[in-house]
Amino acid sequence: MEIINIKGTDDTPNVILDKASGQFEISGRSLPEDVNQFYEQILDWIDAYAKEPNDRTEFNFKLEYFNTASSKVILDILLKFEEIVESGKEVVIKWHYHEDEEDMLEAGEEYSDIVEIPFDYIVYTD
Amino acid sequence: MEKxxxxxxxxxxxxYKTMKTNEISLVYEGEVTQEITKTFTSLTEKSLSKSAESNTVQKKVFNVMVECLQNISKHADALSEEDEERRGIVMVSKxxxxxxxxxxxxxxxxKVPDLKKNLEHINSLDKEGLSALFKQQIKETTISEKGGAGLGFIDIxxxxxxxxxxxxKELNDKVSFFILTSTIKRN
Structure with a gap:
């Protein structure tokens, strides 16, 4: 599969999706004006990946901030991985949050209440 | 002329005096676009990072500003039919x-009655209630044409x-002026 490697900006995140090396990561900030436009190719890539997923997928979310429109798209991404779990493959969400940011931890916990995927919470300091 | x-x-x-006394760090009236949103949030972020404010509070101010500004850029109406700009006023005070x-x-x-009802409902909920509403809404919502998810007020x-x-404040038989105040406690 092709590799997606998008460099982050002031309002869009870094995205790495690489099936061969097993790297899956969204990090930085996500507050684009048009979330659909930014995330379309990412969702398409995940749809294709879901057809032939690795036996184990570790997906890292290390977001500093995301707006509410992005929060909906993140749920869409997680729902696609939930289907991969249902198909019998292993998926783990690594949810990173800054030690000062309870809100980011809570956001992860809310997602894990909604989707049936195991979450690991990883705290970081700067 | 001189007068x-x-x-x-x-x-x-x-x-200037009013701004100083009330520690108003930002006032803006005009069109609210994504560029304006990025500029103001990064200005506020920079000035906060120089202050002694905790990271938690800094982040909350940033978060709330983004949601408020994106609300205006997505939902504000124009004063008259010919006008297409999405304008608003923004003020940050400490x-x-x-x-x-x-x-x-x-x-x-x-749009006022529905918006009022929505805000009243949000204000009637405690932390758990808000979290439950958020989880319900995020599942049911779809991203609108304007790019909103209808989650902004709950998130704030x-x-x-x-x-x-x-x-x-009703301005005439067609439009009103809507003022929203979000308060972030320090500590």
Whole structure:
């Protein structure tokens, strides 16, 4: 599969999706004006990946901030991985949050209440 | 002419004094676009990072500003039919124990009852209630054509832990002015 490697900006995140090396990561900030436009190719890539997923997928979310429109798209991404779990493959969400940011931890916990995927919470300091 | 100039100087000075006394760090009236949103949030972020404010509070101010500004850029209506700009006012002030983010924009009268009901409902909920509403909404919502998810007010209420302050002032039979005050407690 092709590799997606998008460099982050002031309002869009870094995205790495690489099936061969097993790297899956969204990090930085996500507050684009048009979330659909930014995330379309990412969702398409995940749809294709879901057809032939690795036996184990570790997906890292290390977001500093995301707006509410992005929060909906993140749920869409997680729902696609939930289907991969249902198909019998292993998926783990690594949810990173800054030690000062309870809100980011809570956001992860809310997602894990909604989707049936195991979450690991990883705290970081700067 | 001379008198007019004097009047303006007086106005500018009074404005400056009011801003100083109330520790208003930002006032803006005009079109609200994504560029404006990025500029203001990064300005505020920079000035906060120089202050002694905790990271948690800094982040909350940033979060709430983004949601408020994107609300205006997506939902504000125009004063008249010919006007297409999405304008609003934005003000950030620092009090002894809280930051206030005040935004104002024009809204069509027909949208007021639903918006009021929505805000009242959000204000009636506690932390758990807000979290439950958020989880329900995020599952049901779809991203609108304007790019919104309809989650902004819930998110602001959750993150600030304060009730949303709001007011509607009817301007004529078509539109009202909607003012939203979000309060972020320091510590």
């Amino acid at each position: 007019e100039k004097q009047g303006f100087l007086e106005f500018a000075y009074q404005l 009090g002894d124990d809280s930051y206030n983010i005040i935004t104002g924009n024009i809204i069509k009268n027909e 209420a959750k993150k600030t832990g304060s009730k949303l302050g709001y007011q509607f």
